[in-house]
Amino acid sequence: MIESYSFGNIVIDGRGYNADCIVTQSYVNGDWWRKNGHKLAVEDIKEAIEKEKPEVVVIGTGKYGFMKILKETVDYLNSLGIELHSGNTDGAVKIYNEISANNKVVGFFHLTC
Numbered sequence: 001m002i003e004s005y006s007f008g009n010i011v012i013d014g015r016g017y018n019a020d021c022i023v024t025q026s027y028v029n030g031d032w033w034r035k036n037g038h039k040l041a042v043e044d045i046k047e048a049i050e051k052e053k054p055e056v057v058v059i060g061t062g063k064y065g066f067m068k069i070l071k072e073t074v075d076y077l078n079s080l081g082i083e084l085h086s087g088n089t090d091g092a093v094k095i096y097n098e099i100s101a102n103n104k105v106v107g108f109f110h111l112t113c
Helices: 042-052 071-079 089-099
Strands: 002-004 009-012 015-017 021-023 056-060 083-087 105-110
Touching: 002 089, 009 021, 042 071, 042 105, 056 089, 071 083, 083 089, 089 105
Parallel strands: 056 083, 056 105
Antiparallel strands: 002 009, 009 015, 021 105
């Protein structure tokens, strides 16, 4: 469970992270880097998607929503039948917490801008 989020910081299961994160029910990658910092490409999420096979993906695009999800990334998730929720990271954290109890979810969270 994600306990809190503020600009540049997220607390997950009692542990704080200061870098962008991938959050699943089985692990947290607390040092997630993307190919192009503010553009989310398929290769940025593919490994986690293939490993976890989620029903739902939640993407936090940053405190102010500066990270953009490329169309190819949306198309990739749609082709797999994965439901997508995205928005600023404050809202995405709330959505992740609401749906993770009853769904297999992977969250991708940009923590800064």
